[in-house]
Amino acid sequence: MNILEILESGTKIMIIGLATVFIALSGIVLTVTLISKAVNYERPNKGKAKTDIKENSNLEIKVAEETSKIETQAEDEELIALITAAVAASLNRSTHNVIVKSVNRITGTGSQWSKAGRYEYISSKL
Amino acid sequence: MNILEILESGTKIMIIGLATVFIALSGIVLTVTLISKAVNYERPNKGKAKTDIKENSNLEIKVAEETSKIETQAEDEELIALITAAVAASLNRSTHNVIVKSVNRITGTGSQWSKAGRYEYISSKL
Amino acid sequence: MNILEILESGTKIMIIGLATVFIALSGIVLTVTLISKAVNYERPNKGKAKTDIKENSNLEIKVAEETSKIETQAEDEELIALITAAVAASLNRSTHNVIVKSVNRITGTGSQWSKAGRYEYISSKL
């Protein structure tokens, strides 16, 4: 190929390439906007609460590494509340600045499989 | 194969199959019972203590993710006792409801291989 | 091979082998000594401080499993100082015996990749 051919084919590929990227991302923009419309039409106030909480929390202590999901079972919430209080007390801060994100019980509370291992514990509570 | 042959071979396999499962599991039942007899003949009172302890523990906090084995070395027990006391104090509960299952030192106390890494620490105590 | 040949070749290999091991390790000794000279000529007092700190720390608590690198960013140090104080207070010990090695924020502070996940937090501090 001589230099002209290279210039020509290079230009073609540049155009096709950038155009494809723009088309693809435009398609995604369109879809995302539609999804957002659809989702927020039905539930306009969701998601707000979460953000508010986040803004209140200047300090997030992760006592244990694992879970990123805030546990919702009553027992855990009680425990978390207790520990939050304890940590906050030690730190001499008011509780609403401290969030204990999760407390790990025996090998990962979030897991489905670990449930089997916990049955003894469960049964002792029943 | 016509339908009769299918019925016949299917029935055969069902019988063999279920019979095998029952024979295998019966063999295991027999063995397990024999083992249990042998083991408990020699040591009738073992294993009891463990269960009792478990029933006392309404609350198990796992400060760190790793170890499932309760450390028995004196040094660790002392540390665990201290932390248990601290947590219990913070929680305003009596200590016998709280068990700190383990405290992780540098990379996994349970491991054989990590021992090498700890020699500095050990030597400073010797 | 008769026994004499075996003896001869075995002896040869023994000599070559042990000699190689000694030569290799001597080479390493030489290099290490040179490196040590070069490094400590320029910076004779480095590395000392670290060791001293280590000797002061009779007790190392690793609140979270991950990081082995002491975080140096001001924000983290402040947090660590706070928690150290809290833990020490609970333990009724003076702070210079307790080192909180690290506090894990959301998914691993040490990691480069996780930084993306923390931008919300960072931005809220800016």
Place this chain on the structure above:
Amino acid sequence: MDKPLWEVIVDFINQTGFAHLTWQQAVMIGVSGVLIYLAIKKEYEPLLLLPIAFGMLLANLPLAGLMEGPIMEEGEVKQVGGLLYYLYQGVKLGIFPPLIFLGIGTMTDFGPLLANPKSFFLGAAAQAGIFAAFFLALLLGFTGPEAASIGIIGGADGPTAIYVTSLLAPELLGPIAVAAYSYMALVPIIQPPIMRALTTKAERQIVMEQLRPVSKLEKILFPIAVTLLGALLLPSTASLLGMLMLGNIFRESLVVDRLSKTAQNELMNIVTIFLGVTVGATANAELFLTIGTLKIVGLGLLAFGFGTAGGTLLGKLMCKLSGGKINPLIGSAGVSAVPMAARVSQVVGQKENPNNFLLMHAMGPNVAGVIGSAIAAGVFISLFG
């Protein structure tokens, strides 16, 4: 590259997946969407069903070729295969399911079973569902190996079902895996009516004696004994049973904690991701959108039902024989689906008698059911493998 720009553009459009999407593939993508919904919103065994569903989606994207093998020419690789093709080898060669069993072994406490070895019989009876479904599948026109793979759905053990199917009827992997995991998630809906229909109120109210404590030594000897007996009786079950028991001895020995932890966490998670996505990716439109899939879904449900019935009925018999000491509700837990089925026993029992705690007792048949279906799997593999 001497073509005019517009021709290049047309060529490019012809190379898009849009230009090659068949309606069957579109339907499959829809099916994968439904499964993603079930996995996330309904939490139907999401650890497996979410990867399976996403794998199904990926495999039905035209031209993507993620499941295509490499193109060889004179012993050299001319074009490498797709990502999922390579990951799928772990399923095809029978490596992943035993590794998941290794992890399950490290998480399973056989204590309740050892405290009450009679539970094993309940774990055997509940495998009736496997053979009943196998029989019905034969009648519906499936071949022996296919019928065996379908029957194993009744074992209520995902990895066992995938292992048997990958060896005997790999083309059915998609529907069987989906059915197996869906029904495992549906155990709390499928089982209770059957359990109630087959037992009297009085039987359901039976309170069982507390289980004896089990010593550490018994727990260590158990995996060795089961491996020996099981694998000597049925050599084809050695890799499933052997890995399950290796995991269990890791757990009970207490001396290899770090191996135990890794086997049950990271190793298991990595294998689960690869297994889920690639098993899902076997479900291309051609293989999945057939009347056979509907039959499999139906037979799978029957298998669960028959298993539940089998366990419950033997429970009734053992109740009689023991003079009313055994609550037949624990029999249904024998299908495995650990620990869901054991909880179902607990819940159904507690409804009749709020002071009745069957969970520990039901864990016996429950874990026995895992061994039971591994042995049933061995029977099928040795007959059809």
Place this chain on the structure above:
Amino acid sequence: MDKPLWEVIVDFINQTGFAHLTWQQAVMIGVSGVLIYLAIKKEYEPLLLLPIAFGMLLANLPLAGLMEGPIMEEGEVKQVGGLLYYLYQGVKLGIFPPLIFLGIGTMTDFGPLLANPKSFFLGAAAQAGIFAAFFLALLLGFTGPEAASIGIIGGADGPTAIYVTSLLAPELLGPIAVAAYSYMALVPIIQPPIMRALTTKAERQIVMEQLRPVSKLEKILFPIAVTLLGALLLPSTASLLGMLMLGNIFRESLVVDRLSKTAQNELMNIVTIFLGVTVGATANAELFLTIGTLKIVGLGLLAFGFGTAGGTLLGKLMCKLSGGKINPLIGSAGVSAVPMAARVSQVVGQKENPNNFLLMHAMGPNVAGVIGSAIAAGVFISLFG
């Protein structure tokens, strides 16, 4: 063994690496030393650059044969291959880069992008650097596949660059990987002058409105939609994009936490070690010590520059069109190099106006750039693959 001792010794010396070390290999070892210095002391993307540099060192040790394939004889392995040869198969077969994308997906929050979908256009414009560098590489005499691999450096996405190069021009893997990761680390030095040159002080001071919160449902639907659209438009991008989005659905579904954690930690770390060391090990003296490497280093820098300019200029245009609501500085983050480039936007913006917090806004184009370069990769693979 009937040779006299001294002959054995001479033979032995002739078998040492010292006797076979070429000056080119010595230079390569020196280069690897420099890279180790940059990785450790300057912290240039050490997670990749340290393994790459050490791999380069290992591959240039004479006679060690760590990258040599097995010697076969009549279908039997006569001598096993080197360690790095086997680990390299994961790169060669295109398995490792998508697995790293799986991990990246579990760590990426597309929330800021969903809150402001227009960011996608900035993520597209910044890919201009890819195509500009491709064009210049063609002019400098590289073949199409080589030029494409070099261009992808401008995507500022290591795994994408390695994936494309391993498929299109594996002999350039060493220099391209080194250039890609080095420039990613140098983003805070490369970008600011270009950003300042192309924007006015007034533009840089624009404060943007706070982003709207994004619901969980949107975040779950997003990865499915992107996989479908992206892979249907460009089937060759399916494995990169599919794995990125599988990771992201693991993250956003909240029901498969243990898979998500393993994908982003252990699996990713294992793959990173293997990928880094073996990519580095492709850089033997013959392939690396050429004038081509210098060209690649130069073109890579230009690619980053053009990408930054492209993003910033579209930012300027969008600023105009939106009536001054968009700060053009967030455009430069579209090159990806997550999250470094977004931080650069933040820092440059804050210098002009201490109360200006652009980080969240810049994360949108930043993560869009990852998708953008995956699509650009797909274009090249479908044209040259």
Place this chain on the structure above:
Amino acid sequence: MDKPLWEVIVDFINQTGFAHLTWQQAVMIGVSGVLIYLAIKKEYEPLLLLPIAFGMLLANLPLAGLMEGPIMEEGEVKQVGGLLYYLYQGVKLGIFPPLIFLGIGTMTDFGPLLANPKSFFLGAAAQAGIFAAFFLALLLGFTGPEAASIGIIGGADGPTAIYVTSLLAPELLGPIAVAAYSYMALVPIIQPPIMRALTTKAERQIVMEQLRPVSKLEKILFPIAVTLLGALLLPSTASLLGMLMLGNIFRESLVVDRLSKTAQNELMNIVTIFLGVTVGATANAELFLTIGTLKIVGLGLLAFGFGTAGGTLLGKLMCKLSGGKINPLIGSAGVSAVPMAARVSQVVGQKENPNNFLLMHAMGPNVAGVIGSAIAAGVFISLFG
């Protein structure tokens, strides 16, 4: 399927393992039971010995075929291989032992060695055991490669022994691995009498000066220097030594913490499980129940003894030359068996003088011994490989 039921039953019984169990296999199962006992009850290196023992059990179950290769027909897989066969490839291809060395590298602090480089000579002298055992093995009729593999037991380094044996004499893998790990566990019993016999009470009471602190820079340069020197002198040691030092630079650089953690935990654990089980599985009755195994067990013990003596004697010499500044007890730690042998030095020393803390000083020769036996391994591989 037209056979009568009883014939089917007879066939089935003939397919059980019971019908094919040889007395040799029964003996092997017994041996594996003894090893499981040693691993769990006596805690003899349980991390390796438990998987090895269980692998031995699995490999001796008749008809299970867990170690059997696939059956090919015209280039197609007709029947897939056994689970352990596939996992064993990681040993056979020399992949697993270097990966374990990677993990060991991330856990090893070479600081005490750098503080006192003369320790290296003790780590060299203790390799005398390797060559002494090699010599004796030749005399007992083993071939060169076999003798070399047996000798390496004296290196007191499991992965090195497995690596050399898998390359030179794979049929001896079972007994050599068992001997190596058993004697490593028995170091506290084997070494003290030899140490006491070769030293005087006065020597054992010597208190050594505190070690100087070692800077971070020295610790980073060390792995690079060792890789270069070691692998240039002995190219065949590159994969073991290179991975050990890659792990160590991960550790000392402090910038790739997440790689370091994964290499020393999950990656190492996964590889350990696979390596242990499959190395154990090579020990089938035919290969294990020979007089050779007894010879290996005996030679292994001698190797440990000679190594201990070599280290201690050079310690004595260095004690003399240094004017009594070096306690010869630290010499025995040169056999490696990290950190057990260093603790033995500590304990034996403290018995004579309760204020004597040799542990730190003994760690120098101890980790030098790892490098020493990797180099000895390289010698054997280059001579016989």
